[in-house]
Amino acid sequence: MSFILPLFVFSLSIPLVVAVVAVGVGNRSWGNILVQLLMIFGGVTGFIASTLFLFGGGDSSIVSGLLSFPAPLDAWFAIDTLRAFFLLFVYAGMMLTSLYSLGYLPKYRGVYSLPALNAALALFVFGMGATIMSASIFSFLLFWKVMSVSAYFLVIADRSAESLSAGFSYFLMTHIGFVSLLAGFLLLSGGNVFASFLSIAASAAGLSSFVRATAFFLLFIGFGSKAGLVPLHQWLPYAHPQAPSNASALMSGVMLKVALFGFIQSLFLFSEIPLWWSCVVMAVGLVSAFFGVLHAAVESDVKRLLAWSSIENMGLLFSALGGIGIIGSLPLGLGAQPLIGALAFFVALHAVNHFLFKSGLFMAAGAVVSETHTRDLDQLGGLAQKWPLFSAAFLALSLAASALPPFGAFYGEWAYLQTLVAAIGSGITALAVPAGVALSLISLISGLAIFTFAKAFSSIFLGRARTNHAENVGHLHWALVTPVVLTAVASLATGLVAVPLGSLIAGATSTGDWSASLAPLPRASINPLVVLLIVMLTLTLAFVASRIFGAPRIRRTDTWDCGQPLTRRMEYTATGFAAPIRFFFKSIVLAEKRMTATPIIASNPWIASRSLEWKVSSFWERALYEPLGKLMLRVADVIKHLQSGVVQFYLLLVFATLVVVMSTAL
Amino acid sequence: MWKLLSKIITTGTVTEPAPALEADFQIVGENIRNAVHTLYGGRSLRIRHVDAGSTNGEEYELTALGNAYYDIERFGISFVASPRHADVLTVSGPVTRNMEHALRTAYEMMPEPRIVVALGDGAIDGGIWKGSYAVVGGVRDVIPVDIEIPGDPPSPFDVLRGLLSAIAAARS
Amino acid sequence: MTLIFSFAQAAFIVLLAPGMVGFVRTLKARFQNRRGAPILLPYWSLLSLFRKEMTITRNSSWIFHAVPFVVFASALTLAFLIPTLGYSGGHLGDIFLVGAIMALGSVFLVFGGMDTASAFGNMGSSREMTLSALVEPALYVSLGTLAIIAGAPNLESILERFSSASALDILPIAALSLFALFLVFLSENARYPVDNPATHLELTMVHEAMVLEYSGAYLALLEYASAIKLTVLFAFLMDLVVPFGIVHLPFTPLTLLVACVALLGKLVLAALLVAFVESTIVKMRFYRMQEFMSLGFIVAFAGLLLALIFGRPL
Structure with a gap:
């Protein structure tokens, strides 16, 4: 099965090529077709490679069955059963969404800049594939970052105010996640950022239980924030939908699986x-x-x-x-x-x-x-x-x-x-x-x-x-x-x-x-x-039961309306459909309804134009994010007093910091 | 609850005997004969009622049909909530202009075979409102009628007798 | 042989189902001091409906035509999966499969109500979907409890355990779960206090509102489906409560006959129970349904605790 490895390398590098091609072809109408066909091609090869590896390996244990890369790459990438399984998502997603983009993106020529969007998409797919293939912390975090940052550009692709605000909260959360991932991995590897996952698994056993617990929960927070686990989920329902739908499909379908993969892989880093x-x-x-x-x-x-x-x-x-x-x-x-x-x-x-x-x-x-x-x-x-x-x-x-x-x-x-x-x-x-x-x-x-x-x-x-x-x-x-x-x-x-x-x-x-x-x-x-x-x-x-007496005769009529002709405004909407659930769980979903009546004639308040405004807010938003935000503002208010504008004072602060660093580092 | 149960048990069945049928019930058309034949002799008939503008007298009497004394259910007849479920359309009152459309759509939505019953004098020919500017006329001026049960309003027994006699006549 | 038995069992239930509905209706009439409709009325109604024309709204799509078949098929599947006469060792009726098949039927019924552009159907759909979503915890927890008592998660094993010699020991342990199951089945079958099967008032309807736009053969399929569901679910429940006359392989014609008669007896009991409940309590307001559902869930969970504390673990 020596040809599997080149297939993996090939499918990994295709998106990088595509990113360049996408920028190169610019806004030409055949450019999008070329880009998507290339992506489909890469997806197919990657999918075939993963399938061959999974079913041809003969070894069904999860983390063994390593396929090692040649010398310069072996510090970066590795393939095993778990990785190959999750690569299936990346390449299947790449195939499907690129096929979809053939019809989808041309409709949005005016909204999105297609070369930039296609390049971001290609980088995003590359980042996901490479993250999963990563063999060491460094490459994992690097490609994780590539994935996260290109996803940010996908979220803000239409540059609307809504997208920018969703992108901002995504960016914030993805950094919190990244920092806790970095901290978690570094704790486990003893500060060696180039450690491979295999060596961490061996060295982590010697750590104290407190350090291991801290590392575990840092990793859990890191991967959990990407996977949208409560209470770090607030960004997800705003960011995923703002991206173009082919990107949303990749984000929800594949990027969340990368987070899942990361978490499963880190579970193997702990001996117990x-x-x-x-x-x-x-x-x-x-x-x-x-x-x-x-x-x-x-x-x-x-x-x-x-x-x-x-x-x-x-x-x-x-x-x-x-x-x-x-x-x-x-x-x-x-x-x-x-x-x-x-x-x-x-x-x-x-x-x-x-x-x-x-x-x-x-x-x-x-x-x-x-x-x-x-x-x-x-x-x-x-x-x-x-x-x-x-x-x-x-x-x-x-x-x-x-x-x-x-x-x-x-x-x-x-x-x-x-x-x-x-x-x-x-x-x-x-x-x-x-x-x-x-x-x-x-x-x-x-x-x-x-x-x-x-x-x-x-x-x-x-x-x-x-x-x-x-x-x-x-x-x-x-x-x-x-x-x-x-x-x-x-x-x-x-x-x-x-x-x-x-x-x-x-x-x-x-x-x-x-x-x-x-x-x-x-x-x-x-x-x-x-x-x-x-x-x-x-x-x-x-x-058969319906045909006991032969094919039923069918006559088309209007919907029964009790004599009052129906309009489409009388149908239940999705909002109305969910009303019972909103009511039954009202202490959790916190739906707010506000009816505003503006009188048309000032003298008569009863004749008014009314408008209904309502929103569902999250329990976590109210219980966690708002207090946290207020606290941050208050702390910032206190810290603000340090901003005296006197240069000597700032230098004094720098000096104090250096002293603290010196005393801890040495 | 025990009080209710003991009341139920001591009262027993209060349903009155079925009315004697009119032997010489004549007004039976081809449509109703066909309908009764298709529907297994009318063993199960579902009624949709439309008030096309009556005084509600007929509705009172129809409601009484469901109670323990008249118990229309024992003849396999029941009231349903949609014209699409119904075999029989009962219409009361003269057809007012406002209810003409409602009556037509209810009739249109009933699957064939269907039987239309005009209930009360108003429904037969407009009754005391005949010729009024607000009234289209009797039910037969709007949709084809199979059975006419006179009375203003007909008593529950009249309604039962009319319906059952028509079915019996159509069956023979 | 097991397959033939399952078919025979399903056929028995399917044949009896309209009679069960008619019997409940007659019993309810007796509670109202009326003579009531003949027990065989539902059979005539179904036959009439099958022969009638269908009128269908212009605002519907292919889904509207698919709904009656899927709903009827899900009810038939239930009759096939749920052991009622006895058990044959096929172990087809997995508890979660049965729950999911019920949900599948409900979902399609909901689609039928939504594909009409009529607010009545839409309202019924919204309510039905809410009810069948909220009833799941009570259903799965109580079925899970019975599975734990029986030591295997399918209805045949549960029936086998309940009809074994030591059934009297486990009935008290399972009592709460069976009661929770009873509450769930009342809700699943659109009976009091969740829904009124005889209502003519669109605003109080749940199940009836969804089928308002159906007519003829489609309506017959839907009505038949709900009759089958009612019969098979209550037959299974009564099998557990009164575990008498349940056959298993190999059986003789005599034991089979006893089982059929016993099942008839159990259905009479179930009909009495349902008619009694419907004649003595009132329908709950829809917006109080979460109380009923929570009650069902709490009873089911208490049943689970009871089974864990007093029952023998696996």
Whole structure:
């Protein structure tokens, strides 16, 4: 398999070439086509290389199976099973979004500067790929930075005030994350910034438990802030939607997976993980998932809704990682193996599925926005009549995002829930208590996820268009539809191959009995094929039942209106649809409604024009960010007094600082 | 709750016997015959009621049909919430100009086979409002009518007798 | 053999389902001192609907046509997955699969209500979606508890455990979970106090509001689906509460006959229970539903604790 390595190097360097080409070709109309074709080419080679490595390696353990690079590169890059698995996301994302960009970007020639945007996109993809391939702290942090900074330029690509403010909060958060990553890694490596991950894993064992705990939580904060975990999630629902939709798809679909990868990789740096670390990770994950999905359920901006749902899914993934840690730190002996296997299966499968449905949905949302010119769900509707195929793909992706059968995400969540039931049933307090809480929360989360995507799908596609924009849409470019359909088909396919794939990832031996190796509880088994067969069979029966008396005669009429002709303003909007959830969770989502009445005639206050203004604010915004901001301002007020304007005084301060540095450094 | 239950038990069934049918019920057209035939002899009939401008007298009597004394459900007849679910459209009152559209759409939305019942004198020909500028006329001036049940308003028994006689006549 | 058994079981439930709805309706009429509709009325209604024409709104898309099939198929799948007559060792009814299939049916029903451009359907959809989202914790926690008691996470094993000789020992432990399940099933089947199945007032509707725009064969499919769901869910619940006459492989014609008669008896009990509940309590205001759902969840969680403390761990 000697040709795999050149393939990896080739696919890694293609985006760099593209970045140059993109600037070189300028605004020419064939330039975009050339750039995207090159990107697709790079994506295909990278995808093939990763697949070959994963399935041809023959070694299914996670961090061994290293593919070492030749001499100058070996300090920088390495490939192993975990890396190859996560590279799949990068290159699949690169393929899909570049295909999409063929149809998408030309529509926005006036809004974005295409050469700059394409170059930023290429650098972004390069940064993600290189981050995952990194073998040492230095290269990891360097490429992490490349990824983060190019993502910043993607967020502010349309240079609107909203984008700039979202970009600013993203920039701030990504730096907080970066600093804590740097600190965490340096603590582990003993200050050696060029240490490779393999050497850190060996040296970190000798550190004191306090240093290790500090390093762990610094890394958790660093990766968690990128993954949008509560309370460091505030930037994500504003930054991801502001980017162009092909970039949003990459950010939510792939960049979050890079954060997940980073965290999983750092877990291997610690020889043992105490119970309480894992409990914290799990709790933070669950809380993030809950807040994410709750805000997604009440959100009316289609892209922001998807971003909130990303927080939910990343929360679930991190909580499962916490769960693995909890099980691993308890003395369960061999009994722990199936539980850990099932959770690892969930993490792998859900990462794949979240990539598929989230990038698919972001691209679909982008396609809808490009035709209707609004992201507001309240102004869409009726598109299923215009775009039947596209709506079917969106429906499939929505069902996948709701974790409903027969889509892959369901089988992942199934494994997670089964593990939780098994953990509760074990009767071990340290296992049963978190599992019991998790089972209750995750079932609520999955219920709300169904709500969210039922709302999203029905407000965009069903009923009647709510505005002229949505009424008069044209045909969709094939390049906009194809990637969406592809992701929809793929998320259905992951459902069918879920269990065999899972046994591969969970490290099960190839005994052929893949359902047993995944069953955390005795007889907990599910066969996707049987499920699909039953569904098909019952659908056929339903069809037969409707034809007992021959094909039904159909007469088209208007919607029943009780005699009062309906207008499209009478339909439920997405905001109205979510009203019960807003009401039931009002102490958490903090919806504020304000009705302002301005009298038309000064003498009569009853005849007034009224306008309704309302916003949903986050619990964290109010409980954490606002007080923190106020505190910072107050501290700044105090520090301000140092600004005396006297040069000698400043020099005195510098001198004092130098003395302090001297006394600590020597 | 126990008080309620004991009341239920001591009261027993209070439903009155079914009315004697009119043997010589004549007004049966081809449409209703066909409808009753298709719908398995009218074993299950769902009614959608439209008040096209009545005094609400008819509505009082219709409401009474659902109570324990008249209990229209025992004949397999029930009221439904949408014209799309209905087999029978009952209309009361003269059709006012404001309700003409509502009546037409309700009729249009009913899937065939469908039966239209004009309930009360107003619905048959406009009754005491006949010729008024606010009234289009009887129901038959707007949509085809199959059964006419006279009375102002017809009593619940009249309605039951009319309906059941028409069905029985159509069935034979 | 297991497959044939599952089919036979599903067919039995599917045949009985409209009768169950008719029986509940008749019982409710008796509670109102009325004579009530004949028990067989739902069969005639369905047959009539199948023969009728369909009128469909112009504002609907292909989804509107897909909805009745998916909803009916999800109900059929439930009848196929959930053991009612007995268990055959197929272990098809995984608890989370069953929950997800129920949710799938609800989601499509919601789409049906949304694809009409009518505020009635939209309102029903919004409410139904809220209810089925909020009911999940109680459903999964109580099913999980039963799985822990039975030692395996599928409904067949649960039924097997409950119908075994020592069933009387576990009934008290499982009582709270079964009660929570009862509350969940009331909500899932749009019964009191969550929804009024007989209402004509659009503003109080949940389930009915979503199907207002359907007619003819589609309406028949939807009504049939809800009848099947009601029957199969309550049959399973009563199987656990009164674990009598449950067959398993290998069975003789006699035990099968006993099982069928026993199931009929259990359905009569379930109908009595539902009719009793519906005649003695009132429907709750929709905006108080979170109280009902929280109650369901707390009962389910208490049931979990009870099972963990008194039940035997795996």
